Amino acid sequence: xxxxxxxxxxxxxxxxxxRLSCAASGFTFSVTWMSWVRQAPxxxxxxVGRMKSNPSGATADYGAPVKGRFTISRDDSKNTLYxxxxxxxxxxxxxxxxxxxxxxxxxxxxxxxxxFWGQGTLVTxxx
Amino acid sequence: xxxxxxxxxxxxxxxxxxxxxNCKSSQSVLYSSNSKNxxxxxxxKPGQPPKLLIYWASTRESGVPDRxxxxxxxxxxxxxxxxxxxxxxxxxxxxxxYSTPQTFGQGTKLEIx
Numbered sequence: 001x002x003x004x005x006x007x008x009x010x011x012x013x014x015x016x017x018x019r020l021s022c023a024a025s026g027f028t029f030s031v032t033w034m035s036w037v038r039q040a041p042x043x044x045x046x047x048v049g050r051m052k053s054n055p056s057g058a059t060a061d062y063g064a065p066v067k068g069r070f071t072i073s074r075d076d077s078k079n080t081l082y083x084x085x086x087x088x089x090x091x092x093x094x095x096x097x098x099x100x101x102x103x104x105x106x107x108x109x110x111x112x113x114x115x116f117w118g119q120g121t122l123v124t125x126x127x
Numbered sequence: 128x129x130x131x132x133x134x135x136x137x138x139x140x141x142x143x144x145x146x147x148x149n150c151k152s153s154q155s156v157l158y159s160s161n162s163k164n165x166x167x168x169x170x171x172k173p174g175q176p177p178k179l180l181i182y183w184a185s186t187r188e189s190g191v192p193d194r195x196x197x198x199x200x201x202x203x204x205x206x207x208x209x210x211x212x213x214x215x216x217x218x219x220x221x222x223x224x225y226s227t228p229q230t231f232g233q234g235t236k237l238e239i240x
Binding site: 035044045046047050061063064097102106107108109110112113114115117118119120 | 183229
C-alpha cells in the first residue's frame, strides 16, 4: 500500500525557514517522480513544484510564487522527499501535500500528473 | 501558464440526479503524440487530501465508481456524476498536466439539494 507521511509543519515567523519531510513507502521511491502541492485555508490547490527521479536527472521545477525561495530535494536511501522553505511569507500559509507523479505512460509529456497524495502538514506563517 | 476555469463554483443536486461540472482551459491540453488530453479530475472531501478520479479526460482511475465519467477534448471538458450519492459531496477540481506549471481549476463545491 502506498503511504506518504508529511511532517515538519508548524508556526514560523515571516522571513523564517522550515523544512518539510515526506516519508514514502509501498512503492519504488527511487524511480518515482514526486511533487508538492499546497492549499491555503479554505482555498484551492496550488502546485509548488516537482522533482524528477535520479535516473531522470533529479532536477526540480517550481511554481512562480515559490521559485528562488523553496527547494525540493530527495534522499533515495531514506525514501524521503524534502521541501526546504526559506524567506517565508504570510501568503505561504497552507497545508502542504506530498504527492507521487503518475507513471510516465500516463503523465507524459511533462510528468506532472499528481497520483497518490499524503494527508498533508500545516504550515502557518505569522508574527 | 494555462488557466483552468471551472463552472459553476457551486452546485446543489438531489440524490439520484445527474451532476455536471465544466472545466475550460485557456489553451489546448491535447498531446498530439498520443492523442490524449492531459486533463484530470480530483475529488476532495472535507479534511481529506484530493483523490484522483479521472485522467486523460475520460479514463477512470482504478476503483472509481462508474457513475463518474469524464468527457471533452482540446479546451472544454466535463465531469458527470450520473446518479448522485450522499458520499459524493465534495469539492471537485480539474487539473491540466500538459505543461509546467501544472494548474488547477478553482474548484466546484457539490452539495445535496
